[in-house]
Amino acid sequence: MNESSRNRLVENWQRTVDDVAASAVKSGRSRDEVRIIGVSKYVDSETAAALRDAGCRDLGEARPQQLFEKASRIKRGSVTWHLIGHLQRNKAKRVVELADVIHSVDSLKLLRSIADYANQCGRAPALLIEVNISGEPDKHGFAPQELGDAWPDIAAVASVSVIGLMAMAGLQSHGGDAKRQFAAVRELRDSLRAQYGADLRELSMGMSGDFDQAISEGATMVRIGSRLFEGIDGAGKA
Numbered sequence: 001m002n003e004s005s006r007n008r009l010v011e012n013w014q015r016t017v018d019d020v021a022a023s024a025v026k027s028g029r030s031r032d033e034v035r036i037i038g039v040s041k042y043v044d045s046e047t048a049a050a051l052r053d054a055g056c057r058d059l060g061e062a063r064p065q066q067l068f069e070k071a072s073r074i075k076r077g078s079v080t081w082h083l084i085g086h087l088q089r090n091k092a093k094r095v096v097e098l099a100d101v102i103h104s105v106d107s108l109k110l111l112r113s114i115a116d117y118a119n120q121c122g123r124a125p126a127l128l129i130e131v132n133i134s135g136e137p138d139k140h141g142f143a144p145q146e147l148g149d150a151w152p153d154i155a156a157v158a159s160v161s162v163i164g165l166m167a168m169a170g171l172q173s174h175g176g177d178a179k180r181q182f183a184a185v186r187e188l189r190d191s192l193r194a195q196y197g198a199d200l201r202e203l204s205m206g207m208s209g210d211f212d213q214a215i216s217e218g219a220t221m222v223r224i225g226s227r228l229f230e231g232i233d234g235a236g237k238a
């Protein structure tokens, strides 16, 4: 990685930190209520490590295979690893061994597999339940109504820690639409709290293009990728 890319990465990171903080403050929240997950899926391990060195200690990957590769190349313990994309059960064991946070728990079956592996390997990644808030048929996640019905079964799975909900605005959603969808996630969280006493303190929502709306609706984790790698040589599309 060349010097100018490295400098640009530091600049992009700083600007993102500032903009996320400004969004939080604008919504009457404190800047440290919102954690930035740097989504490293567009870049190689060297660039991901440079992002860490710039100050981003939370890295997210959408694909298990990429998480395995980067986690093997980046000093263990120097970053908190997040899996943010779809997880098939045949990859769950290794993800449980390597990830600290799994944002994309989208079925009861997957949750139960994760719990089994967590027991076996004595590791317990924090989990978020993915909600298909846009209702787009090709998106993963529980439909909001379905999640209400499934909650008692989810809560009954022992030895896992479900810390929140994750969602993505629909591809066709701009401005107001995305904001309404994020608000719906927060309302769903509030109703699960009221009905079942669920401790869902984290809301993982918002990406490069819509983190401001997500933060205004209560996001505590934003997953930001492309914006961090603008102007970086070799940063591609995942």
Ligand SMILES: *Cc1c(COP(=O)(O)O)cnc(C)c1O
Pocket (backbone or CB within 6 Å): 039, 041, 062, 084, 085, 168, 207, 208, 209, 223, 224, 225, 226, 227
């Ligand atoms: C790629 C990805 C992101 C980051 O999106 P950007 O628009 O590049 O910031 C966030 N969440 C998930 C699940 C992703 O796959």
